[in-house]
Each structure stands twice: as C-alpha cells, then as structure tokens.
Amino acid sequence: MYDVFQQYLNNKITLTDEEAFQIRQCALFKKIRKRQYLLQEGDVWRYDAFIARGCIRSYSIDENGVEHVIGFGIENWWIGDRESLLSGQPSRFNIDAVEDSEVILFTHTKFEELCASIPVFGHMINQILQRSFIASQNRIQAALSNTAEEKYLAFIEKYSAFVNRLPLSMIASYLGITPETLSRIRKTVGRK
Amino acid sequence: MYDVFQQYLNNKITLTDEEAFQIRQCALFKKIRKRQYLLQEGDVWRYDAFIARGCIRSYSIDENGVEHVIGFGIENWWIGDRESLLSGQPSRFNIDAVEDSEVILFTHTKFEELCASIPVFGHMINQILQRSFIASQNRIQAALSNTAEEKYLAFIEKYSAFVNRLPLSMIASYLGITPETLSRIRKTVGRK
DNA sequence: TTATACGTTTGATCTATGTCAAGTTTTTTT
DNA sequence: AAAAAAACTTGACATAGATCAAACGTATAA
Numbered sequence: 001m002y003d004v005f006q007q008y009l010n011n012k013i014t015l016t017d018e019e020a021f022q023i024r025q026c027a028l029f030k031k032i033r034k035r036q037y038l039l040q041e042g043d044v045w046r047y048d049a050f051i052a053r054g055c056i057r058s059y060s061i062d063e064n065g066v067e068h069v070i071g072f073g074i075e076n077w078w079i080g081d082r083e084s085l086l087s088g089q090p091s092r093f094n095i096d097a098v099e100d101s102e103v104i105l106f107t108h109t110k111f112e113e114l115c116a117s118i119p120v121f122g123h124m125i126n127q128i129l130q131r132s133f134i135a136s137q138n139r140i141q142a143a144l145s146n147t148a149e150e151k152y153l154a155f156i157e158k159y160s161a162f163v164n165r166l167p168l169s170m171i172a173s174y175l176g177i178t179p180e181t182l183s184r185i186r187k188t189v190g191r192k
Numbered sequence: 193m194y195d196v197f198q199q200y201l202n203n204k205i206t207l208t209d210e211e212a213f214q215i216r217q218c219a220l221f222k223k224i225r226k227r228q229y230l231l232q233e234g235d236v237w238r239y240d241a242f243i244a245r246g247c248i249r250s251y252s253i254d255e256n257g258v259e260h261v262i263g264f265g266i267e268n269w270w271i272g273d274r275e276s277l278l279s280g281q282p283s284r285f286n287i288d289a290v291e292d293s294e295v296i297l298f299t300h301t302k303f304e305e306l307c308a309s310i311p312v313f314g315h316m317i318n319q320i321l322q323r324s325f326i327a328s329q330n331r332i333q334a335a336l337s338n339t340a341e342e343k344y345l346a347f348i349e350k351y352s353a354f355v356n357r358l359p360l361s362m363i364a365s366y367l368g369i370t371p372e373t374l375s376r377i378r379k380t381v382g383r384k
Numbered sequence: 385t386t387a388t389a390c391g392t393t394t395g396a397t398c399t400a401t402g403t404c405a406a407g408t409t410t411t412t413t414t
Numbered sequence: 415a416a417a418a419a420a421a422c423t424t425g426a427c428a429t430a431g432a433t434c435a436a437a438c439g440t441a442t443a444a
Contacts, residue, residue, distance in 0.1 A: 070333055126318065127278075129318075130274060130321065132325055133274060133321060134274055136332060143332070143368065145260050168421075173336075176336040178402060179421085180402075180403085180424085183423055183424080184401095184424085339431095360391075361392080372393080375392060375393055376393085
C-alpha cells in the first residue's frame, strides 16, 4: 500500500534514499471499510492523511440532522480537518469511507518535522495546500454564480473520476441541492 | 504606512534588525483611491499584498455582467489572486478599493526568497495561508447549510469590523443573495 | 448649492428548488 | 435466494428568494 504513495512522491519530487526512508518511517497504515469513520465529530484530528486506495468524504451534520458534504477524496488525494489539526479543538466534521479504502497517516508533529528537515517535501506540501485553497475559492465562486444545473455540469466536468463512484445523494449534498433536484437534472441533462 | 505592517509583524513574530530591514527593502507602496483597481480581470497577479489602510474587495463578473464578491479585506489582511500568482495565468478576478486604501506589495519572487531566508517569516505566511483555507472551507459549509438570514447573521457576527464599511449590495453579493433580499432581511432582523 | 448618479427600500409578481409522499430499483444482509 | 434496507425516481404542491419596477435617500461632483 505504501507504493502508491511512493509513486506519488516520485512523480512530484526527487528524494535521496535516506530521505525516502525517513518519510516511510513515519507512515502509519490504516484500512477502513465502507461507511467506517476515519474521524468523528467531536474528536480531535491529529494527522496528515493520504488516500492510497478508495474513496472518502468529509461532511458536517446540521442541527436538523442533515449531512452537508464538504469534500471528497480518492487515490492520491489528501484529507483531514485542518481546522481541528491547527487549533487542537474537537472537529465539527465527520470523515468516513464511501468505498473500502486504504489510508496512510502521518502524525502531524512528525509530519512537520519531515517538512522542515526535507525542504523539497515541505515545499511540495505547501503547494498542495495552496492548490486546495485555490480550489475552495473556485468552489465558492461557482456556488455563488451558478444554477443547480450549472454546478452539476461543472462538477462532472471537473471530477469525472468521482462521478460514478459516488451515490447521487452525496453529490447533491456537495452541490448544496436536494437528491430529488439532482435526479431531475440528470433526467434532462442525460447521464453523460 | 510601513509602520502598520511593522506593527503587524511585531505582534506575530520576532525578527532581528537585519531581518526586519531585509523585509522592508522588498516592500513597494501603493495608494489606491476608492473604486480604483489593484488588479483587473485578464491581468496577471504577481504580488503578495498587505493592506495597511482601507478596505478592498475581490470579485468576478459573470457572463451576464453580474459581480460576485469573493472576498473582502481591511487593515492587516492580505489580498490577491493566488491562482493567477501560482499559475502565471491571467486572472479571472478583479480587485478594487471600497475606500481609499494603502497597500504594501511584495513581488512574489522576492517574497518567496524572504520566506526561505527568514524561516520564522515563512512559517508565519504559511500559517496565514492555512487559516485562509480553513476560512474558505467554513464559508463553503455556511453557504451549503444556511438560509439567507442565517448567512447574514453569521456574517455580521464574524465580520463586524466590516459591516459598516461596506455597501449593502456588496455584502449581498458576498452572501450570494440579491440586494433586495438583504434589505428585507435587515428590516426584520434589525440593523444590530 | 444644486444637480446627478448611485445605493437602498418597498411592493407585486415569478420561478427554481425544496418538501412531502409514494412507488421502484438497487444493494446489503441473512 | 429471499428478505430487508438503502438509494433513486417521480408527482403534486409549497416557498424562499429572484426579478422587475418605481420611489426614495444620500453621497459625489460641478
């Protein structure tokens, strides 16, 4: 399972054997079954986590018990709750597996040591963070400017790798619309 | 005008005189009048920018000519378009002044050198980036979960420093509602 | 100081999307 | 393979918020 991550690193940066070894030493492995939690609301999130296999979502639950999907991740994506990580406060989010998944965890303190001692690694992580920020800015813009149908079309355009792995209800939640509305949109738009 | 930034730095980190000097050497100063652009759609954004005085917004314009406010900034905030900065591509956003403002600019290449050569500074910047990311995640969650009224109440709660400096129409745009709707919400909710 | 433009309020409608409910299909469990 | 549980679809109806239009205030500029 580590080889997925090793491959990911190789594609992005060049490491000495020693550095690669150092990183590997910090990795913790975790398999989670479909619907199993990686993080539950109220717990503190202390990791940097890489998805080696599977599909995972993070979401909040509002006062009416309705789930709101904040994000999805598949192979080669990072997930977690940076707010809880940074603040040390209990998380307001849940993270669970949409499919049986494999995750590589790094405890955050060790991870920061790695970032500091292997600058090229730290730099890579920083880039990822910046991209996540940009992506969420774009999502905000899309949410503000677009109709339900436009948001859906943009979603399948951008996340084509996800579409067939996610139940309709989760996509609807991610887009901020009801499952019924998404079902009707799909009928008119075609399944693509 | 630099003293605002110096003060900001002092509150966050400790620098040697030499380091403080190095940073100052890279600063460019810019005054912009109300409604003047700092960035126009189509231009490439190449700076890291700190607001020393005033109030600034960034927004996009959709195909119908409607503006969508992505974010606001006041004294001690950073602004810019990280997507254009990182990609080198023309920006899809506009940034202009809501009030007469003063901005400190650092060309991004110099800024990165500073981050690398003064680790405590780089670390501070990184923290800010992380917080921005967290803030935008939270904004997404709010946009998904809340009604127009709840979004407005959360806004005045969180951005009380802004509320009286921004025209209603810009706040409405930021929240993704029409000015008419916000006007009606204010009527029922009271001006607070 | 007056004129002009810009922003806000208010009212009357309209519409995209939500809600509720019942059926159908698919997936999971036994 | 059958039963039970999720997930999805479809229809009828409800509503939050949008749109259009006109009047009213309040800054900006001549």
